[in-house]
Amino acid sequence: MDWLERARAAEQLEDWDEAIVLVSAHAECFSDDPDMHDNHLWHMDLLARAERISELTERALTDRHAGRSLNRSLRERGREAALYDRAEDGDRGALYVLVRLMCETGRVQEAQKVVADIGPEDQYAHRIVADGRWT
Template identity: 60%
Template sequence: MEWHERAQAAEEIGNWDTAISLVSARAECYSADYQAHHNHLWHMDLLVRAERFDQLAELAVTDVHACRRLNKSLYERGMETELRNRAGDGDSGALYHLVRWLYGTGRPQEACRAVEDLGPEDEYAHQLLADLRTPASEAR
């Protein structure tokens, strides 16, 4: 059985250590080799599925894919405090997810406060707030 099949089999049964080990050994961010780059994205997904957010956070310092997957996963899991902490550390992607989360959970005033506190100069965050305030029927 080749490494790819072993990694898939390990993933299917939730053997995260094996799957992550096999895939990460053949992963490279922004590689000219499309397969190595694909493996990198697979590696990020495995870390999410294994809920290894600490590892993703370590990688997110220098890896845009890890940062995006981490923020998206925190949003999907409703991990507001973690998003707020990341946004407070300057992660604009975490701020955008935090704003969407707060707005989506019926707390538009908190979303506005988060932008004012964590990204007062962030034009995209202000535009995101404006877009969220505009009902979909008006946006057409």
């Protein structure tokens, strides 16, 4: 069985440690090899599914894929305060995820306040809120 089959099997069994070790050895962000780049995205997804929030947070400082996986994971876990903190620290992706979540859960006024507080000049965030009024 090659590493890919072993990684997929570990993932199926939710043996996150094994899957992460196997995939990370064949992963590279922005590699010229598309398989290495795909493996990097898979690696970030595995970290999120393994709830390795601190590792994703550290990686997110230099890796936008880690940031996206982290923001998605925080949303799935209902960690709005963490998303707010990340948005306040300048992560626009976290701002957009938080604002969408608020709009989707009927809290458009809260979303408007978040945009006003964190991204008053961010036209995309304003557009999310405007679109969210009708969802």
